[in-house]
Amino acid sequence: MSDLLTILLRAAGAGLLLLAILHIPISRQLKWKEEGARMSPANTAIFHVHAIFICIVLMMMAAPCLLEPSVFLTSTRAGLWMSWSYAVFWSIRLYFQWFVYKKELRQGKRFETILHWWFTLVWTSLSSLFAACALFQQGWWR
Numbered sequence: 528m529s530d531l532l533t534i535l536l537r538a539a540g541a542g543l544l545l546l547a548i549l550h551i552p553i554s555r556q557l558k559w560k561e562e563g564a565r566m567s568p569a570n571t572a573i574f575h576v577h578a579i580f581i582c583i584v585l586m587m588m589a590a591p592c593l594l595e596p597s598v599f600l601t602s603t604r605a606g607l608w609m610s611w612s613y614a615v616f617w618s619i620r621l622y623f624q625w626f627v628y629k630k631e632l633r634q635g636k637r638f639e640t641i642l643h644w645w646f647t648l649v650w651t652s653l654s655s656l657f658a659a660c661a662l663f664q665q666g667w668w669r
Contacts, residue, residue, distance in 0.1 A: 528663065528668065529600050529663070532596070532599070532600055532656075532659065532660060532663060533596045533597070533600065535656050536592045536596035536599055536600075536656065536660070537592060537593055537596055539589075539592050539652075539653060539656055540588075540589040540590070540591075540592025540593035540594075540596070541589070541593060542589075542649070543585050543586075543588050543589035543592065544585070544586060544589040544593065546585055547581075547582040547583075547585035547586045547589065550578065550581070550582050554578070559574070559578070563575065588613065591609070599613075599657070599660040599664075600660060600663055600664065601664070602664045602665075602666070603664075606664055607661055607664050607665065610657050610658075610660040610661035610664060611657070611658075611661045613653070613657035614654050614655075614657035614658040614660075614661060617650050617653035617654040617657065618650075618654040620650045620653075621647065621650035621651055621654055624643065624646055624647055624650055625647070628643075
């Protein structure tokens with residue numbers, strides 16, 4: 528089981544790193560520069576800082592998955608805390624996918640609907656993976 532989880536953790540790490548990098552073309556696609564020009568300078572700065580920090584957090588989450596996946600599988604308090612924290616984080620992101628983003632943003636729009644379902648799958652997978660790691664550490668799933 529630990530070998531499978533290690534492979535999945537590395538894949539998740541690569542995916543998180545890719546998601547951080549994809550923020551560059553995503554920003555162009557969503558016209559963040561043009562949208563930012565319509566906001567106040569303070570709001571524009573806050574938006575850009577938050578976008579950068581999202582990328583940093585994604586890279587920081589990706590690093591242990593890619594470089595040292597055993598931290599999620601070795602039974603330690605820190606590893607358990609980290610696994611459950613990641614599971615809760617991605618579960619909250621999944622909740623936002625369905626209950627914060629309005630249905631109208633994707634309704635009748637094929638591309639947006641595909642993205643919605645794709646990210647639903649990604650957030651569900653990440654939540655499940657890190658919860659599985661926590662359960663593995665606790666000896667519930669070996």
